[in-house]
Amino acid sequence: MSEISKAFILGAGLGSRLRPLTDTLPKPLVPLFHEPLASHTMRHCLEAGIECFAINTHHIPAAWQQTYPESSFEGAPITFFHEPILLETGGGIKNIAPFIGDDPVLVYNGDILTDLDLTQLMAAHRGSGNVATLALFSEGPNCNVAVEDHQVVDLRHAHGIHPGTHQFTGIYIIEPEILPLIPANEKISIVPAFLELAALGKLGAYIADGASWHDLGTREEYFAAHQHLQDSGKATLPAIHPQAKIDPSAELDEYTIIGPNCVIEKNVKLRKTIAWPRATISENSNLYGCIVREQAAGEHQDQDL
Incomplete structure (x- = not known):
């Protein structure tokens, strides 16, 4: 063969x-x-x-x-x-x-x-x-x-x-x-x-x-795949991409993933949230378990924005 x-x-x-x-x-x-x-x-x-x-x-x-x-x-x-x-x-x-x-x-x-x-x-x-x-x-x-x-x-x-x-x-x-x-x-x-x-x-x-x-057929598996890459050390890039722009006042937990060219504004709080490349999260937003494809504002939990 x-x-x-x-x-x-x-x-x-x-x-x-x-x-x-x-x-x-x-x-x-x-x-x-x-x-x-x-x-x-x-x-x-x-x-x-x-x-x-x-x-x-x-x-x-x-x-x-x-x-x-x-x-x-x-x-x-x-x-x-x-x-x-x-x-x-x-x-x-x-x-x-x-x-x-x-x-x-x-x-x-x-x-x-x-x-x-x-x-x-x-x-x-x-x-x-x-x-x-x-x-x-x-x-x-x-x-x-x-x-x-x-x-x-x-x-x-x-x-x-x-x-x-x-x-x-x-x-x-x-x-x-x-x-x-x-x-x-x-x-x-x-x-x-x-x-x-x-x-x-x-x-x-x-x-x-x-x-x-x-x-990756479900939202739960999508999050699980990110967590696996992070926990196993097999991710080729850091969770917070170096090209992301994050205001110093923002609070991000260890399971938050921020893509390149994202903009995270003042007083944003993110927990177990994934922001796709070029996404924007407006000031004072509070997100938990969310996936931000383009932009997000306000308070949300377990939502795709």
């Missing part, structure tokens, strides 16, 4: 569960510790040897070009594949067939933050002879993937073999041999193709226990 140097970031979802944060941005571009979640994802991939990216778009596609105007990230080229009509995971993979070519590809859901060992996942896949290998956890809220002897034998109890033993992480590796199993020009999940591979004994399992993992 070839070395894995390509990654496909699934970025076309609507982000409905995270509204209103996704009203103006696709979910993978929502700021996480001052930079888009997608940048965290791509940096994770680059550290494992990925050299180029494909990203599918649908919701507010122009935001991707604005965020990565040179269609690259830290020197790695990005090819965008726009989906006027959402194709789901299987259709999205079929749509990037020209990018896949004859090479294996790392597929990475665009709404998760994890430190899962991608290098070990790649090594497990490379020596397996499988057409796809799924990264899984032994425990989780939705253990619907059945594993026997490092192979996935059933998903969602579709084959009637087992209701499930493991949680899917949203990260996997595919070989180009999966493409004939996905119908062209169709909105379809990748799961039917996985089920065919499972029946053929060609769907591998890599157990990623011990890795941190956050699905």
